[in-house]
Amino acid sequence: METVTATLGSPVVLFFLLGLAAAFARSELSIPEAIAKGLSIYLMMAIGLKGGVEVAKSGFTADLLFAALAGVALSFLLPLLAFQLLTRFARMSRVDAAAVSAHYGSVSVVTFVTAVEILSRQGLGPAGYMVAVLALMETPAIITGLGLARRGKAQAEGGSGLWHEVLLNASVVLLIGSFLIGLVAGPDGFKAIAPLFDTLFRGLLCIFLLDMGLIAGRRLSETRSLTARAAALGVILPLINGSIGVFAGTLIGLDVASAAALGILAGSASYIAVPAAMRLALPEADPGLYLSMSLGVTFPFNIIAGIPLYTMLAQAVGGT
Numbered sequence: 457m458e459t460v461t462a463t464l465g466s467p468v469v470l471f472f473l474l475g476l477a478a479a480f481a482r483s484e485l486s487i488p489e490a491i492a493k494g495l496s497i498y499l500m501m502a503i504g505l506k507g508g509v510e511v512a513k514s515g516f517t518a519d520l521l522f523a524a525l526a527g528v529a530l531s532f533l534l535p536l537l538a539f540q541l542l543t544r545f546a547r548m549s550r551v552d553a554a555a556v557s558a559h560y561g562s563v564s565v566v567t568f569v570t571a572v573e574i575l576s577r578q579g580l581g582p583a584g585y586m587v588a589v590l591a592l593m594e595t596p597a598i599i600t601g602l603g604l605a606r607r608g609k610a611q612a613e614g615g616s617g618l619w620h621e622v623l624l625n626a627s628v629v630l631l632i633g634s635f636l637i638g639l640v641a642g643p644d645g646f647k648a649i650a651p652l653f654d655t656l657f658r659g660l661l662c663i664f665l666l667d668m669g670l671i672a673g674r675r676l677s678e679t680r681s682l683t684a685r686a687a688a689l690g691v692i693l694p695l696i697n698g699s700i701g702v703f704a705g706t707l708i709g710l711d712v713a714s715a716a717a718l719g720i721l722a723g724s725a726s727y728i729a730v731p732a733a734m735r736l737a738l739p740e741a742d743p744g745l746y747l748s749m750s751l752g753v754t755f756p757f758n759i760i761a762g763i764p765l766y767t768m769l770a771q772a773v774g775g776t
Contacts (some may be wrong), residue, residue, distance in 0.1 A: 468566070471662040471725075472751060475669020480677060485636025487667040491720045495664040496732040497630065502653040502727050504631045506592025508638020509646045520585040522708045523718065527589040530704060530722050531596035534697050535561035539604050541693065546685040548745070551605050555734045555741035556686075559750045560693050562726035563593045568757065569598025571657045571720040571763045576715055580767070582717035583710075588770030593721055595631045598733045602628070605738055627733035661728065666729055672747040705738045716770035723762055725750035 478485045516518060535557035542553035568590050575581055638646065646653075701722025705715030727750045734741055 461558050466566070467662050468658065468665055469751075469755075472669040472672075472747075473666040473720045475671075477527035477669075477671040479673025480672050482677075486670060487663065492664075493669045493736070495660060495667070496627075496735050498660060498731045499628045499664055499728060500627060502657050503591075503594055504634025505638040505641075505646065505649075507588070507594060507652050508635040509641065509643055510591050510638075511588040512639050512642040514585045514588050517585065519583065519710075520588060521590045523585060523705070523710060523714065524592050524712075526704050526708050526718065527593045527721065528596050530697075530701055530718075531561045531563075531593040532600050533561070534700070534722060535597050535600040535604065536537040536692055537696070539687075541689055542686075546683065546689055548686070549740060550607075551741050552745055553606035554601045555738050556746045556749060557604060558597045558734065559725045559727070559730045559746050560697060560754075561593075561597025561600060562595075562730045563590055564726055564750075564755060564758070565590065565728065567724040567758050567763075568717070568721060570759060571717065573726055574763055575716060575767065578767075580713035580716065582739045586714055586717045586721075589718065590721060591635065594726070594729045595635070597626065597726075597753040598631070598730060598737075599628055601730075602735075602737055605741075627736045629735070631729070664732070665727075668727075668743060668747055671743045674744070680751070682745065686749060687743065690749040691757050692761055694723040694725065694754050694758055695711075695765070698762060699769060702766055702770045702773060706770065712774040715774060716767040719766035719770060720758070720763060723766055724758055725754040727751040727755060 475485075511520075535554075538560040539553050542548045542556055543550065543769075548555075548556065568586075572582060633658035694724060698719045700719075702715055702719030704722075705718035710718060730750075731743065731747060734746065735743070
């Protein structure tokens with residue numbers, strides 16, 4: 457309960473709640489559009505850079521390779537399942553379902569960090585390379601989500617330009633490019649820019665989530681986006697994805713703690729990298745929907761119940 461309270465009471469989450477409350481109260485508080493877009497670009501650069509640095513730090517081993525391949529495959533494929541449930545069960549439009557599905561293939565850094573702390577206290581600390589897997593799972597889901605969003609348009613136009621638009625979209629280029637730069641620069645090269653991309657990260661993230669809270673609150677007030685079916689999927693999707701992640705980790709030979717960590721990553725939902733990408737790439741998608749599901753429903757569910765459930769499943773499947 458202490459960890460749950462500490463996480464839900466973090467400034468990052470509280471600033472999102474402040475934006476949400478201000479929007480519901482019809483406050484005139486707002487973040488200028490140019491600043492909001494700049495923050496989106498900054499966050500994707502920072503996440504990509506730090507991910508590349510983590511891989512450079514941990515090195516390339518067989519265990520990392522198998523875990524990385526599993527993580528990337530999950531990030532690419534899980535949005536496909538989510539998209540089907542979102543369009544058929546929750547009856548979302550293609551664009552909204554694609555944006556939401558991208559969140560449920562990517563990962564939540566805060567959920568993972570909390571899980572590592574909880575697992576370590578139980579003597580089940582996952583392998584260090586799982587941080588690199590976390591970094592690698594950020595982007596593939598964005599590519600899948602954008603592909604799903606643009607598929608109908610591309611089909612109507614004969615399929616031309618789909619993959620160019622998806623793979624060379626500004627947000628994807630920025631995330632992957634920053635990751636490669638971090639990989640090449642390594643920890644030593646990163647030191648020179650760490651004050652900007654590490655020290656200031658959480659503070660600027662607070663501003664970003666304040667803005668996203670304002671947007672989500674105003675969209676919710678105007679459209680009532682979060683239906684009962686969508687809220688239900690905010691719990692069902694992490695349970696399905698987390699279970700798939702645990703079984704995948706066990707099948708490739710990960711230890712119990714690392715298999716649990718892969719399940720936790722698969723069961724989490726991004727509320728940093730993907731919202732930033734969707735804000736740039738799919739501005740027509742409803743932030744009130746994808747943020748309410750990922751941060752309002754899935755995040756607290758995982759912190760309170762998901763982490764222990766995925767861990768118990770990993771122990772049961774792993775035979776410990």
